[in-house]
Amino acid sequence: MANLVEATTQQQFEDFLAKAGKCLTVVHFQAAWAPQCGQMNEVMAELAKEHAHTTFVKLEAEAVPEVSEKYEISSVPTFLFFKSGEKVDHLDGAHAPELTKKVQRLAVSEGPGGAAEGSGADLNQRLKKLINAAPCMLFMKGSPQEPRCGFSRQIVALLKEHNIQFSSFDILSDEEVRQGLKTYSNWPTYPQLYVNGELVGGLDIVKELAESGELENTCPKAVTLEHRLKTIINQSPVMLFMKGNKEAAKCGFSRQILELLNGTGVDYDTFDILQDEEVRQGLKTYSNWPTYPQLYVKGELVGGLDIVKELKESGELVSVLKGES
Known part of the structure; x- marks a missing residue:
């Protein structure tokens, strides 16, 4: 496919970045001897079908040392993400879900010539999918392991204290979601908690539900693995x-x-x-x-x-x- 290519020289690598312009370029620093690199190439091939305006580049790390050294590549597989010739993100290791997530996040806004691919309707569809990704869905700053604000830290502690199973989305990682969800839900602040696709509210409401004993009935309880x-x-x-x-x-x-x-x-x-x-x-x-x-x-x-x-x-x-x- 045209947007899945291989760079065997530094010049080819630079040409691919220049040609992509403002659109996303994903570079896989790989090695033929590493089986996990082959598996991740299969994941890249599937992503290339879904993201026609994104360029996916395979690069043998040891065969093009000047590029590997420039970007301090110390292990394979490693993925670097570029826009307008500048590195905007990276991923170490064979983590297919994380690669997919990063590509989806970084590729949302750019089409050929820098035109926006998405529309309001597309964003609403995306928000619906995220809200319904789990029975109990928390939109927060950071992750449950590393909350990035006091309100998010408090709501995570409450949910855990009451043994509630939840998934989360880091709104700091996606400005489109961060702004769009405020309008979609008509709720101007974060965190936001959803249950079965419906907005419950923010920290104050979750506190009230916890104090009244209603939180366990509102949210699904955790189940064992x-x-x-x-x-x-x-x-x-x-x-x-x-x-x-x-x-x-x-x-x-x-x-x-x-x-x-x-x-x-x-x-x-x-x-x-x-x-x-x-x-x-x-x-x-x-x-x-x-x-x-x-x-x-x-x-x-x-x-x-x-x-x-x-x-x-x-x-x-x-x-x-x-x-x-």
Whole structure:
């Protein structure tokens, strides 16, 4: 694809930055010997399909040392983000959800020639998705681990004290969301707490709910990781935990198992473990199975790609998926 390229010299790298202008350029400093770099290239390829105005550059870190030294690249994979030739952000390591999040945030405002891609309607759709990303959603300054203002620190402490499960969004990381949500919710300050897509309010209201004993009834209580894993595993009679989803596998093993399952005609659902680090790590322990993909039928682990291949070769795959054996 035209916006997924490789730079093999410093001049090529600089040309790609110049050509992109004000639009976002994402540079992956990689190494052929590192398997995680190959996995992240697959993630980049999917992002390149979604973000046509963003340039994604692969660069062999050791082959172009002058660029690696200039930007102090000490490990692979490392991602640098550029606009107008200037570095605006970076990401160390193979973190697909974080890469996706940064690209979505940085690519929102620029189209060809610097024209804005988004519109008010697009922003409202984005805000709706964020608000409904979890049953209990907190828009705050910073993160629950590192709140960046006193009000955010207090509301996080209240939610934790009352054992309430919540997800959060750092409004300092996205000015469009920060300003847009004030108008969308008609609430001028932060933090803002939403439950099931509806605004509850800010710190004062959460304090009142806590003092009146209503906070636990207003917000969903925390569930254990084990309970959460069981719930996801049993979402569908046939459940596949993989890298990516049915439409876009993000590793070769996941792609192969999708082909095998699609060939059976049996319905199944998928869960993208790249989007949830808690599930990704927790399921390995829960199932005592260290790798992905993992296939479950009626809540029971069948196994990974090798076992599904064996079942296919023996003619048992369809009956296992139907829970008949």
